[in-house]
Amino acid sequence: MAKVLFINPVVREEDVPRHIPYGIALLAAIAQRDGHLVQVYDANAWRQGWDVLEQVCDADDWDVVAIGGLTTTYRYIKKACRIIRAKLPKVRLVAGGGFFTSMPLEIMEWMPQIDVGVVGEAFVTFPEILRKVDAGDFDFSNTLGVAYRNAQGKGVLTGVRPNIPDIDVLPWPAWDLFPLDEIYFKNSANLFSEEAFTSKRRIDVNGSFGCRMVCRYCWHLGTTGDMLIEKTDSGANDVVFTYGRNIRYHSPRYIVDMVKHLKQTYDIDYASFIDENLMTMDAASRGTWLKELCALWIAEGLQPTCRRDGVPHDEHCRGVHWNGTSHAGLHNLETLRIMHQAGCSHLVYGLESFDPLIMKNLGKGSNPQKNADSVDICLQSGIKPIPNIIIGFPEESFDSVRNTIVALKKLGITCKPHFATPYPGSEWYYTYKDSIIEQYDGNLEAFIEDLGDASKISAVICHKFSAMELLGLQQIVHQKDLRLLDQAEKHWATADQVTHPVAVPRQSFNFQRSTAATPLATTDEVAS
Ligand code: SF4
Numbered sequence: 001m002a003k004v005l006f007i008n009p010v011v012r013e014e015d016v017p018r019h020i021p022y023g024i025a026l027l028a029a030i031a032q033r034d035g036h037l038v039q040v041y042d043a044n045a046w047r048q049g050w051d052v053l054e055q056v057c058d059a060d061d062w063d064v065v066a067i068g069g070l071t072t073t074y075r076y077i078k079k080a081c082r083i084i085r086a087k088l089p090k091v092r093l094v095a096g097g098g099f100f101t102s103m104p105l106e107i108m109e110w111m112p113q114i115d116v117g118v119v120g121e122a123f124v125t126f127p128e129i130l131r132k133v134d135a136g137d138f139d140f141s142n143t144l145g146v147a148y149r150n151a152q153g154k155g156v157l158t159g160v161r162p163n164i165p166d167i168d169v170l171p172w173p174a175w176d177l178f179p180l181d182e183i184y185f186k187n188s189a190n191l192f193s194e195e196a197f198t199s200k201r202r203i204d205v206n207g208s209f210g211c212r213m214v215c216r217y218c219w220h221l222g223t224t225g226d227m228l229i230e231k232t233d234s235g236a237n238d239v240v241f242t243y244g245r246n247i248r249y250h251s252p253r254y255i256v257d258m259v260k261h262l263k264q265t266y267d268i269d270y271a272s273f274i275d276e277n278l279m280t281m282d283a284a285s286r287g288t289w290l291k292e293l294c295a296l297w298i299a300e301g302l303q304p305t306c307r308r309d310g311v312p313h314d315e316h317c318r319g320v321h322w323n324g325t326s327h328a329g330l331h332n333l334e335t336l337r338i339m340h341q342a343g344c345s346h347l348v349y350g351l352e353s354f355d356p357l358i359m360k361n362l363g364k365g366s367n368p369q370k371n372a373d374s375v376d377i378c379l380q381s382g383i384k385p386i387p388n389i390i391i392g393f394p395e396e397s398f399d400s401v402r403n404t405i406v407a408l409k410k411l412g413i414t415c416k417p418h419f420a421t422p423y424p425g426s427e428w429y430y431t432y433k434d435s436i437i438e439q440y441d442g443n444l445e446a447f448i449e450d451l452g453d454a455s456k457i458s459a460v461i462c463h464k465f466s467a468m469e470l471l472g473l474q475q476i477v478h479q480k481d482l483r484l485l486d487q488a489e490k491h492w493a494t495a496d497q498v499t500h501p502v503a504v505p506r507q508s509f510n511f512q513r514s515t516a517a518t519p520l521a522t523t524d525e526v527a528s
Contacts, residue, residue, distance in 0.1 A: 001035045002063040002130050004028075005056070006177075007080060008042045009073035012453060016187045017045045020180075021069065022206050022274060023097060025173030027126050033171050034127050036134075040174075043076070045183040050083060057087035064133055066126070068097030068118075071424050074448050078111060085113035092133050096122050101221040102424035103448075104147040104239060108155025110445055116140050117147040117155075119229070119239060120222025123170060124521065125161050157237035160229040162521035163222075163246045167209060168254045172261065175203065180266060188270060193384045195304070195313050195321040195345035199270035203262050207293070208249035211276040212284065213327075214363035215350075217390075219425030220276070225517040232509055240510055241425065244517025247284045252293040256300050263302065263320055273324035278347075283330045290335055294342035304343040321345045326385070328374035329366040336381035346384035349374055354407035355400035358393045363427075368407060375411050387413055390454075391477055392420035392462045392470045394428075394503065398489040401473055405480050416478045418454040419470060422461050430508035432461045439502075463501040 006028055008021045024040065031038050041056045057065075065084050067077055077099060084093055096118035100107050104119050115138075118125050125145040132140065140148035145161025164170075178184065180203075188202035196202075210224035220226045225246025232238050262268045275281060282290040297303060297320075304319030306312065313321075326336075326347035336344075353359060354368040366374075378385035389408070391401060408415065422428035422436060429436070433444075436459040440447040450458045457467050465473065469488075476484045 001037055002031075002133050003037045003060055004031050004039070004064045004066060004130065005060070005062045006038065006040045007053075007056075007065065007067040007084075008040065008044050009067060009069045009076040009080060010044045010047065011069060011073045011076070013047075017042075017047070017183055018187045018190070019204055019274075020173070020175060020178045020184055022173060022204055023122070024066075024068070025175060025178065026170060027066070027096075027122055028177055029171040029174040030123065030127055031130060032174060034130065036130055038174070038177065040177040042178055042183075043080070045179050050079070053080060053083055054087055057084055062088060062091050064092045064094055064130065066094045066096065068095055068100060070098040071102060071448060072451050072453065073097075074099050074451070078449075081111050081113040092116070092129075092138070094118065094126070094129060096126070098219065098221045098425060100147075101227070101239065102219065102429070104157055105155050105236075106444070108147050108149070112153070115149065116143075119145050119147060119157065120161055120227050120518070121145070121163050123164055157229055157239070159237070160227065160518055161222075162519040163209075163225055163248070165246075165248070165520045167248045168251055172258050175262070175266070192323065192348075192386050193346035195317075195343075196270065196272075196323060198313070198315070199321070201266060201268045202270035202272060203266065203268050204272045204274045205255065205258060205262075206250075206274050207255050207278070208247075208275045208281040210245055210247040210249075210284075211280040212245055212247065213277070213280060213365050214243050214427070216361075216363055216427040216431075217420060217423070218276075219423055219429075221425045222518060224276075225520075227518050228516060238510065240512055241427070241430070242512050242514050242516050244515050246517055246520055247281070249281045249285065249289060252289070252296045255293060256296045256302065259297070259302055259320060260300055268320060271320055271322040273322060275324060277327055278324040279327035279330040282335065283327075287332075287335065291338055294338045297342045302343070303341070307341055307343050319343060323347060325350070326374070326378065327364075327366070328370045329364075331374065331377065333377050333381060336378060336383055340382040344383050346386050347378060348386045348388060349378070351387045352390045353393060353400060353404050355395075355403040357395050358400050361395060362393070368403065372407060372411060375413070387415060389413075389415045389417040389477070390420050391417045391473055392457075392460065392465065394420075394461055394463050394505070396420075396462045396465060396470075396473075398485065398492070401477060402482065402485055405477055405482055405485065408477070409480050414478070414480070416455070417474055419457045419474070420461055421451070421454040422459055423451065424448065427511050428461055430511035431505045432459070432503050433508060433510075434506050435459070435461070435503040459503075461503045463503060464496070464499075466502050
């Protein structure tokens with residue numbers, strides 16, 4: 001069986017490591033299930049120098065090194081791949097995750113050390129790669145869902161890998177391969193709610209893959225059935241992202257059994273649902289999923305005692321609190337109250353903007369009124385709503401910023417908005433790719449290396465405002481200062497007549513506004 005080393009790249013260096021990488025932990029469990037010998041070097045958790053990565057490379061006779069993550073890990077992965085290849089010239093270096101799926105051909109060009117990359121969902125593709133490595137067969141040209149190197153060393157994409165239809169077949173992630181007590185439990189607390197802030201042993205869980213909404217800034221990278229592989233004009237395969245969806249969620253039984261296991265094994269006191277959107281999943285189940293989940297959570301003894309007894313949360317509370325993401329247009333008070341009763345402490349709401357035009361164009365299925373109502377409805381349930389606000393939308397104007405500030409003042413929300421950022425894989429990225437490349441002097445890779453968590457400005461997709469103005473507007477929204485906004489608009493005067501749009505939308509092969517979805521696998525395909 002193959003000796004497999006997974007590497008979790010460093011991400012968000014400005015913050016402590018808070019999240020066990022769910023995808024890597026799941027793939028590690030799948031590889032172990034298949035009998036492979038698995039180790040993890042969690043570079044993000046340990047935050048050690050490059051010399052430690054070299055020592056890890058030397059530590060065993062690895063057959064496969066697997067590395068992957070979101071695009072924001074690109075800088076680390078690039079350097080790590082150089083080191084791995086130098087230390088282990090014969091190892092099969094496999095890449096995957098969002099950074100690879102969003103631009104597989106570019107990554108194969110920028111990182112010549114990678115042998116094969118997994119595009120989209122890896123649950124079937126990665127075990128197939130390991131089986132082939134075990135058999136000494138390194139021809140991946142017939143393996144679906146990969147980019148491999150042809151005889152000339154050029155990256156070639158194979159056909160699309162079908163999504164698995166039933167995600168309950170997945171094992172639980174291999175949490176034991178990660179430094180829980182040393183790193184992750186120490187960083188359990190966050191500021192979003194009292195229960196989250198007092199958490200001492202938090203673990204992330206995932207209940208679903210998908211979301212029916214089509215927010216232009218969001219990316220799913222094949223996990224929602226949104227990805228195809230098609231031929232370009234030159235006859236080469238490339239990824240195409242769509243509005244197609246394969247909505248899949250775990251059964252409440254799977255989730256509750258997993259959390260019970262986490263409680264019994266690691267004594268967790270908090271579970272963070274990293275699902276894209278709990279409410280869109282609930283809507284997909286016609287409003288049954290969350291209610292059943294909460295009922296089972298309570299029936300199986302996971303309900304926090306503070307909620308059971310109707311008393312304030314304190315250090316004597318026992319049970320498992322939790323949080324997730326909600327949607328301003330899809331929640332309702334009845335479900336929220338049940339969720340609160342089961343221990344939900346806070347929900348993140350991507351409110352984004354309070355401007356009608358921006359909300360109409362965003363694809364979120366919400367509007368300023370629903371946004372405003374959502375705060376009140378969520379607070380009534382006892383759950384804390386955590387609003388997320390963005391500025392720098394393509395249509396951003398003085399009026400749209402004003403609408404957002406007026407609403408924030410009315411609702412009593414203070415926030416420092418994020419900047420609209422065209423992350424690879426999102427509709428914005430492909431629509432504005434040419435403008436992004438222009439803004440980075442023709443160097444797309446420089447943009448990828450520059451990406452952070454959208455609290456920092458990178459490529460601008462706003463048609464009216466440049467980075468300089470958006471930085472000022474961010475401050476003005478933060479201070480909710482309508483006087484400064486009025487002054488800025490007065491100064492702007494007739495500037496529209498002489499300024500050039502900062503970003504210009506263009507059609508892209510890589511994004512199709514259609515509902516064509518990734519095929520779903522048959523049971524035989526999943527088993528084989
Ligand atoms: S609702 Fe959330 S998860 Fe769904 S597309 Fe929009 S941003 Fe993405």
